Amino acid sequence: MSMNRQETEQLIQEVLEVYPEATGKQRAKHLMANDPTLEKSNKCIVANKKALPGVMTARGCAYAGAKGVVWGPVKDVVNISHGPVGCGQFSRAGRRNYITGHSGVNVFADMNFTSDFQEKDVVFGGDKKLAKIIAEIDTLFPLAKGVTVQSECPIGLIGDDIEAVAKKSAKEIGKPVVPVRCEGFRGVSQSLGHHVANDSLRDWILHNRDDDNSFESTPYDVAITGDYNIGGDAWSSRVLIEEMGLRVIAQWSGDGSIPEMQTTRHAKLNLLHCYRSMNYISRHLEEKYGIPYLEYNFFGPTQIAASLRKIAAHFDDTIKANAERVIARHQPMQDAIIAKYRPRLEGKRVMLFVGGLRPRHVIGAYEDLGMEIIGAGYEFAHNDDYDRTFKELQDGALIYDDATSFELEAFVERLKPDLIGSGIKEKYVFHKMGIPFRQMHSWDYSGPYHGYDGFAVFARDMDMTINNPCWKNMQAPWKRAGAETLQQVA
Amino acid sequence: MPNVMLRNNAAGELTFYITKKDHEETVVALEHAGPGTWGGEMELSDGSRFYLEPFAQPPKLPLTVRVKRL
Ligand code: SF4
Numbered sequence: 001m002s003m004n005r006q007e008t009e010q011l012i013q014e015v016l017e018v019y020p021e022a023t024g025k026q027r028a029k030h031l032m033a034n035d036p037t038l039e040k041s042n043k044c045i046v047a048n049k050k051a052l053p054g055v056m057t058a059r060g061c062a063y064a065g066a067k068g069v070v071w072g073p074v075k076d077v078v079n080i081s082h083g084p085v086g087c088g089q090f091s092r093a094g095r096r097n098y099i100t101g102h103s104g105v106n107v108f109a110d111m112n113f114t115s116d117f118q119e120k121d122v123v124f125g126g127d128k129k130l131a132k133i134i135a136e137i138d139t140l141f142p143l144a145k146g147v148t149v150q151s152e153c154p155i156g157l158i159g160d161d162i163e164a165v166a167k168k169s170a171k172e173i174g175k176p177v178v179p180v181r182c183e184g185f186r187g188v189s190q191s192l193g194h195h196v197a198n199d200s201l202r203d204w205i206l207h208n209r210d211d212d213n214s215f216e217s218t219p220y221d222v223a224i225t226g227d228y229n230i231g232g233d234a235w236s237s238r239v240l241i242e243e244m245g246l247r248v249i250a251q252w253s254g255d256g257s258i259p260e261m262q263t264t265r266h267a268k269l270n271l272l273h274c275y276r277s278m279n280y281i282s283r284h285l286e287e288k289y290g291i292p293y294l295e296y297n298f299f300g301p302t303q304i305a306a307s308l309r310k311i312a313a314h315f316d317d318t319i320k321a322n323a324e325r326v327i328a329r330h331q332p333m334q335d336a337i338i339a340k341y342r343p344r345l346e347g348k349r350v351m352l353f354v355g356g357l358r359p360r361h362v363i364g365a366y367e368d369l370g371m372e373i374i375g376a377g378y379e380f381a382h383n384d385d386y387d388r389t390f391k392e393l394q395d396g397a398l399i400y401d402d403a404t405s406f407e408l409e410a411f412v413e414r415l416k417p418d419l420i421g422s423g424i425k426e427k428y429v430f431h432k433m434g435i436p437f438r439q440m441h442s443w444d445y446s447g448p449y450h451g452y453d454g455f456a457v458f459a460r461d462m463d464m465t466i467n468n469p470c471w472k473n474m475q476a477p478w479k480r481a482g483a484e485t486l487q488q489v490a
Numbered sequence: 491m492p493n494v495m496l497r498n499n500a501a502g503e504l505t506f507y508i509t510k511k512d513h514e515e516t517v518v519a520l521e522h523a524g525p526g527t528w529g530g531e532m533e534l535s536d537g538s539r540f541y542l543e544p545f546a547q548p549p550k551l552p553l554t555v556r557v558k559r560l
Binding site: 040042048280283286287382383384387 | 495497507509512513514535536552553554
């Protein structure tokens with residue numbers, strides 16, 4: 001029983017009532033009922049604005065966007081979390097960006113490097129320490145292809161000149177050293193961190209080998225951008241693209257490397273999965289090197305087939321025929337998955353609240369399983385993400401931007417969904433409310449979810465979450481109906 | 491004088507993207523649309539108007555340019 005637009009609007013009004021007037025007015029602009037006919041979102045929803053004081057937001061910081069999302073998965077650089085130890089340690093390996101290689105020898109993405117700021121560094125500045133760390137890293141890890149300096153809050157506050165250190169150290173060690181100005185206080189969410197990281201890739205890495213033409217390219221070279229290989233996502237996507245006869249020459253940035261990024265300019269097409277975090281570099285690649293980008297979606301067989309065809313349309317007839325063959329080969333396996341899980345999941349109602357892309361991308365996968373999305377929202381999306389969301393979502397569905405924890409709980413209490421997909425901060429709250437929950441940032445320690453292989457895992461995970469017998473045991477045995485007879489027997 | 495990126499989208503329309511604001515609009519009217527002079531006053535789908543110093547020839551897109559808000 002999905003709600004129509006009017007009912008949704010009314011629900012929003014009721015939930016907003018508890019706020020003081022000014023807060024309520026502000027928050028009202030971030031909530032709406034979906035209208036799939038809308039093309040533009042800037043008239044009907046406000047996004048990418050600072051969270052209000054006094055409400056709890058689920059957002060992260062710019063450092064999380066730059067170090068955690070974009071730079072973190074690049075396997076052959078050493079990312080120094082420059083500042084106190086906590087930011088780096090608490091963000092280490094949480095997203096499970098899988099990599100190949102030997103940890104600590106030629107890959108470093110699963111390690112934590114930090115300058116471990118102490119009081120004296122804050123008082124006297126940390127530039128000397130940073131230079132020393134970079135030299136030390138070069139001695140200890142000679143196979144690292146570069147070093148990045150991911151600034152945490154104190155660096156910006158005390159005014160350290162990491163750019164100068166980076167330039168000097170880069171000369172000394174003969175490798176790129178990238179200063180990333182992603183101090184956590186910049187911007188309103190981690191989204192700015194993505195942008196800062198994209199810009200640093202553009203300014204310090206991308207063009208370094210522009211005069212080296214030793215790479216032999218083919219007309220079938222493509223790059224995958226905006227795939228962070230969470231639980232192996234990029235690998236399960238890559239196999240499909242290769243199966244249709246294309247050659248993947250770069251992965252950005254899951255299991256990616258600096259040389260791959262520098263050869264990206266030879267690609268004929270740039271496949272962009274996460275628009276939110278990598279549209280910046282994609283636009284740059286298009287402007288500077290003439291590589292068009294194509295947004296695609298590898299969640300669920302319907303979207304995958306559509307995306308494979310869309311990709312193939314950029315190439316010749318062999319590739320187009322190959323795409324059809326790939327789809328035909330996988331379809332029976334996908335049908336079997338749907339035949340197995342759909343009867344167990346049909347009609348289940350889902351609410352999503354994740355990052356900046358997935359709420360619109362996973363809708364197709366849920367619909368393939370017969371499920372329905374009744375509410376969706378982003379933590380840090382911008383208006384261009386909402387533009388892309390309206391068409392995917394059913395009429396009247398609830399949309400919430402940067403929902404506060406109060407709003408989310410209130411909506412859930414009223415809508416009573418069968419499944420919630422959101423982040424780790426929300427997970428245990430909803431578990432305690434007795435509602436099945438999947439952590440959709442890093443697939444709840446599962447995955448991959450991209451590609452045909454990923455859909456098998458996705459379907460199984462949704463089933464085992466929703467149909468888990470534990471949800472029937474949310475009440476203490478002595479409070480259940482029929483408990484009295486039990487007692488009497490005892 | 492915002493920095494904007496002009497590009498043709500998949501449907502062949504000219505789009506106007508304000509980098510700093512993540513704001514994308516299509517251009518609905520362009521004063522000089524070539525061949526020859528290209529640029530001048532442009533009107534966007536949201537009704538706002540900008541001025542682009544005209545090029546002698548239509549440039550290769552995408553391209554980042556500075557425009558003036560009118
Ligand atoms: S906000 Fe600052 S201190 Fe907190 S995690 Fe981000 S960079 Fe670290």
